[in-house]
Amino acid sequence: MLNIIQLLPDSIANQIAAGEVVQRPASVVKELLENSVDAQAKTVQIIIRDAGKSLIQIIDDGIGMSETDARMSFERHATSKIRSSDDLFRIRTMGFRGEALASIAAIAQVELRTRRSDSGRGSDELGTLIRMEGFELKTQESVSCLPGTNILVKNLFFNVPARRNFLKTNSVEMRHILDEFQRVALAHPEVAFSLYHNDSEVYNLQAGKLSRRIVDLFGKQYREQLASCEEETPYVSVRGYIGKPEFARKTRGEQFFFVNSRFVKHNYLHHAVVGAYEGTIQDGFHPFYVLFIEIDPSHIDINIHPTKTEIKFDDERSVYAIVMAAVRKAVGVYNLTPSLDFDA
Numbered sequence: 438m439l440n441i442i443q444l445l446p447d448s449i450a451n452q453i454a455a456g457e458v459v460q461r462p463a464s465v466v467k468e469l470l471e472n473s474v475d476a477q478a479k480t481v482q483i484i485i486r487d488a489g490k491s492l493i494q495i496i497d498d499g500i501g502m503s504e505t506d507a508r509m510s511f512e513r514h515a516t517s518k519i520r521s522s523d524d525l526f527r528i529r530t531m532g533f534r535g536e537a538l539a540s541i542a543a544i545a546q547v548e549l550r551t552r553r554s555d556s557g558r559g560s561d562e563l564g565t566l567i568r569m570e571g572f573e574l575k576t577q578e579s580v581s582c583l584p585g586t587n588i589l590v591k592n593l594f595f596n597v598p599a600r601r602n603f604l605k606t607n608s609v610e611m612r613h614i615l616d617e618f619q620r621v622a623l624a625h626p627e628v629a630f631s632l633y634h635n636d637s638e639v640y641n642l643q644a645g646k647l648s649r650r651i652v653d654l655f656g657k658q659y660r661e662q663l664a665s666c667e668e669e670t671p672y673v674s675v676r677g678y679i680g681k682p683e684f685a686r687k688t689r690g691e692q693f694f695f696v697n698s699r700f701v702k703h704n705y706l707h708h709a710v711v712g713a714y715e716g717t718i719q720d721g722f723h724p725f726y727v728l729f730i731e732i733d734p735s736h737i738d739i740n741i742h743p744t745k746t747e748i749k750f751d752d753e754r755s756v757y758a759i760v761m762a763a764v765r766k767a768v769g770v771y772n773l774t775p776s777l778d779f780d781a
């Protein structure tokens with residue numbers, strides 16, 4: 438009898454894997470923004486056309502890549518962020534799986550221009566241009582370009598018609614992009630972000646404090662509605678802002694937890710926040726909050742799924758208690774001294 442098992446070619450393996458990482462244009466925006474932040478960018482520009490269906494372009498002024506790294510960045514499981522399994526327990530970067538660029542290149546046309554801003558001997562004089570299409574290398578050459586990374590993702594799912602047809606209307610896809618954008622922008626107020634959709638400016642956010650970022654993202658009416666929140670134990674620290682009880686809304690969507698700068702959804706911790714408002718908000722109303730939880734990475738497991746926003750703590754009850762204490766204090770203090778430290 439003949440044996441019948443074969444290894445799949447990389448292009449097909451990556452296309453299948455891409456289904457996990459890239460559900461829609463917003464997934465590409467998230468992955469690319471996280472790469473820019475991981476590359477220590479100070480300024481990030483995002484250009485979107487047709488809700489990302491025809492173009493997603495991200496330009497950063499981060500560390501950039503050498504020519505060899507630029508080519509390597511598209512290989513599956515190729516990453517500069519972890520080297521050993523031990524590193525999985527000390528993750529400080531947004532990325533670490535080395536799957537995003539490989540996945541995106543398998544299902545889109547990608548153009549990458551990158552130049553190292555600091556190669557140890559100052560910045561490289563020339564950068565590298567790489568064009569990929571359906572995971573095939575089309576161009577690799579030296580080009581003159583600015584230091585940092587400029588990546589264009591065109592015609593998402595051009596070779597996966599079923600996926601392309603499954604995309605929602607531009608307004609729905611744009612909503613998803615804005616959600617991802619807001620999360621990264623909140624997590625990194627020290628980075629300036631601008632976002633353009635079909636040539637009009639949607640956001641132009643200056644680098645600054647978190648309070649300023651919240652107001653720039655959500656509106657001036659938030660300026661007088663925020664109370665700062667802070668609490669710390671040796672195990673975990675919590676800081677951020679919560680909204681006044683009167684500012685609670687019926688619709689959800691403006692509740693943000695970040696664990697070590699990573700946006701997460703956590704019903705149990707949400708419950709802790711709501712509990713801390715006890716009696717000050719009506720049932721069915723949701724308070725605004727942007728809370729940053731900092732914890733030693735060895736106490737959390739983020740390795741669940743590339744796109745999932747869940748996280749596990751080894752001592753969830755302690756985190757619950759400290760979040761509740763932090764919010765309770767802020768709700769209480771707010772009623773006495775509503776003065777805030779704003780630079781906006």
Ligand code: ADP
Binds near residue numbers: 518533536537586
């Ligand atoms: P991961 O982020 O998990 O490492 P990616 O596929 O997103 O995997 O990226 C692969 C590698 O390419 C990264 O580890 C990084 O070294 C490099 N890279 C990607 N985007 C950028 C960028 N904007 N600036 C500098 N390096 C980048």
Ligand code: MG
Binds near residue numbers: 531532538
């Ligand atoms: Mg990445």
